[in-house]
Amino acid sequence: MxxxxxxxxxxxxxxxxxxxxxxxxxxxxxxxxxxxxxxxxxxxxxxxxxxxxxxxxxxxxxxxxxxxxxxxxxxxxxxxxxxTGTLSGDVVHDLRPVRTARNRQPAGLTDPEVHALLRAAGASTHGLAARNYALVQVMLQAGLRVGEVAALRVADITLSDRSGMVRIRHGKGLKAREVPLNATARRALKPYLAAHPAPAKEAVLFVSGRDTAMPVRSIQAAITGLARRARLTRIPVSAHTLRHTFALGYLRDNPGKLLELAGLLGHESLDTTAVYTRPSREDLAADLERSHLNVDG
Missing domain, CATH: 1.10.150 (DNA polymerase; domain 1)
Structure with a gap:
């Protein structure tokens, strides 16, 4: 191979x-x-x-x-x-994909769960509180993929009192994009950057306790560990859960802005983004509770 x-x-x-x-x-x-x-x-x-x-x-x-x-x-x-001539026949002709049930939207965190996760991040030990808090907030407020977060450099972050931006140099398909950073993300990043005075512009943004770059695996482990300390058990929590949380929150606050969300997430197709418009399990349960057929006796 x-x-x-x-x-x-x-x-x-x-x-x-x-x-x-x-x-x-x-x-x-x-x-x-x-x-x-x-x-x-x-x-x-x-x-x-x-x-x-x-x-x-x-x-x-x-x-x-x-x-x-x-x-x-x-x-x-x-x-x-x-x-290349290594295989002469089409051995994958009958290899069918497994059918997937895609009738529900991805699961994100509720507001109380987000607050619990942030509290756990802010209470991190070994001098990692500022980093973990900034890491979680950037993922929640910008919806980046975990690989994109691992690749961020200090030069990719632009901060001012009234605006901010994060530049993703090589997103999926090696496509660059820029995502605005809201006040919440900016407030989380400023103390973290201040703790690392005058870093080189090409220095990695998120580093380990040994000041080495955090690979994807380490970021995933950090999020999983914080979720465990926050006692989040309703759904499995990963770095991608934070991306789902961002997308669901964006559409909740900006109904119908699917094209804009696709641009923020770096999706090439609106079909990919449309999964966030599907009803959740909770939505379906609430609809059935309101159903006129749901009567006693």
């Missing part, structure tokens, strides 16, 4: 996308080794093996989104193998 990964590395793909392909293909190889002791040979890959892998993930209870992402990685691998 190394030649395929080398080919991907030469394409215009985001680093996080490349890591995802590498991880998903390694997962397939690990599964393949459990059912076929012989060394994996791409030129001998058969359709029944891919279908068996799909069935294995379904039986293991993997989420449809995870299964489909891994199947997409295999489809891309097989298309490349056919283009």
């Amino acid at each position: 190394a030649p395929f990964l080398d080919c991907l590395a030469r394409e215009d793909l985001a680093p996080a996308t490349l890591r995802g392909y590498r991880y998903d293909l390694r997962h397939f190889l690990a599964w393949h080794a459990t059912v076929q002791p012989d060394a994996f040979a791409l030129d001998h890959l058969a359709a029944f093996e891919l279908i068996a892998y799909r069935q294995h993930m379904v039986a293991a209870g993997r989420r449809p989104a995870t299964i489909n992402r891994r199947l997409d990685a295999l489809r891309r691998l097989c298309r490349w193998a056919r283009s």
Whole structure:
């Protein structure tokens, strides 16, 4: 698979996308080794093996989104193998995606949960309170992807008393964009930046306790740890949950501004953004409670 990964590395793909392909293909190889002791040979890959892998993930209870992402990685691998002559047949022709139920919007945090998370961030020990508070606020107030946050430099932040901006140099698809920073985000960033006097403009914005760059994994771990300390148990909380919270809050405060939200989130298609307009589980439950058929006796 190394030649395929080398080919991907030469394409215009985001680093996080490349890591995802590498991880998903390694997962397939690990599964393949459990059912076929012989060394994996791409030129001998058969359709029944891919279908068996799909069935294995379904039986293991993997989420449809995870299964489909891994199947997409295999489809891309097989298309490349056919283009190079490594594979002669179309082994992915019958490899169907798992159907996903997309009738509800993503889950975000409620206002009390946001406050609890921020309290936990502000109470962080080991001198990390200012950083963690600024980190959470930037993700809540600007809706950035975790990979975009990890890539931020000091030079990407512009702050003044009345305005602010964060510049994402390489968003998804390596597209740049700018997102305004509201007063809440600016108030969180100022003390954090003040604690690091005169940093180099190209210095990483969010650093670890050892003043080294925080990779995506460390940011994810920080958010998960803060959510645990805040005792948030209603939904699993990750860095992406904060992005969902931003999007849902934006549409709540700015009904109908889907195009504007797509621009802030860096979505290429409005179809991607439209998921936030779908009814939540709570909305559906409230609708049924109000239903004229919901009568006693």
